[in-house]
Amino acid sequence: MKQWFRLITLMSTLFISSVAQAACKHEGACSQSCTLGPHFISPQDGDTVSSEILVKMGIKGLKVHKAGDLIEGTGHHHLIIDGTYIAENETVPADDRHIHFGKGQTETIINLKPGKHTLTLQFADGHHQSYGEIMSRTINITVK
Numbered sequence: 001m002k003q004w005f006r007l008i009t010l011m012s013t014l015f016i017s018s019v020a021q022a023a024c025k026h027e028g029a030c031s032q033s034c035t036l037g038p039h040f041i042s043p044q045d046g047d048t049v050s051s052e053i054l055v056k057m058g059i060k061g062l063k064v065h066k067a068g069d070l071i072e073g074t075g076h077h078h079l080i081i082d083g084t085y086i087a088e089n090e091t092v093p094a095d096d097r098h099i100h101f102g103k104g105q106t107e108t109i110i111n112l113k114p115g116k117h118t119l120t121l122q123f124a125d126g127h128h129q130s131y132g133e134i135m136s137r138t139i140n141i142t143v144k
């Protein structure tokens with residue numbers, strides 16, 4: 001009886017670790033998508049891309065919701081081009097380098113000039129007030 005119990009415990013441990021491994025199969029993707037906060041599904045940090053860039057945004061730990069409604073645990077994405085994260089509770093500016101996705105969008109196409117650029121995702125609440133550095137993610141890309 002004891003051995004049977006031990007076998008079940010071992011099997012469930014193996015099962016859980018294999019599930020965890022499957023979720024984190026690609027280490028690069030894991031370091032982003034397994035951590036709380038926003039992450040880039042594409043492009044990835046260090047990528048070289050053409051000038052028209054499809055940006056896909058993900059979020060872990062909070063839910064995407066349209067701007068205007070202030071609901072705890074929700075917010076929307078902001079893409080900051082060649083800038084930095086917005087301090088907690090500060091309003092995310094709205095200009096051509098700070099793009100709001102207030103309809104709850106999770107992908108967009110941007111055009112950048114050739115050279116090195118940074119892209120920052122900033123998650124903010126329904127009133128565009130930043131959740132701070134912890135809810136931001138910056139990657140470096142090269143446009144050819």
Ligand SMILES: [Cu+2]
Binds near residue numbers: 076078092100102127
């Ligand atoms: Cu916003």
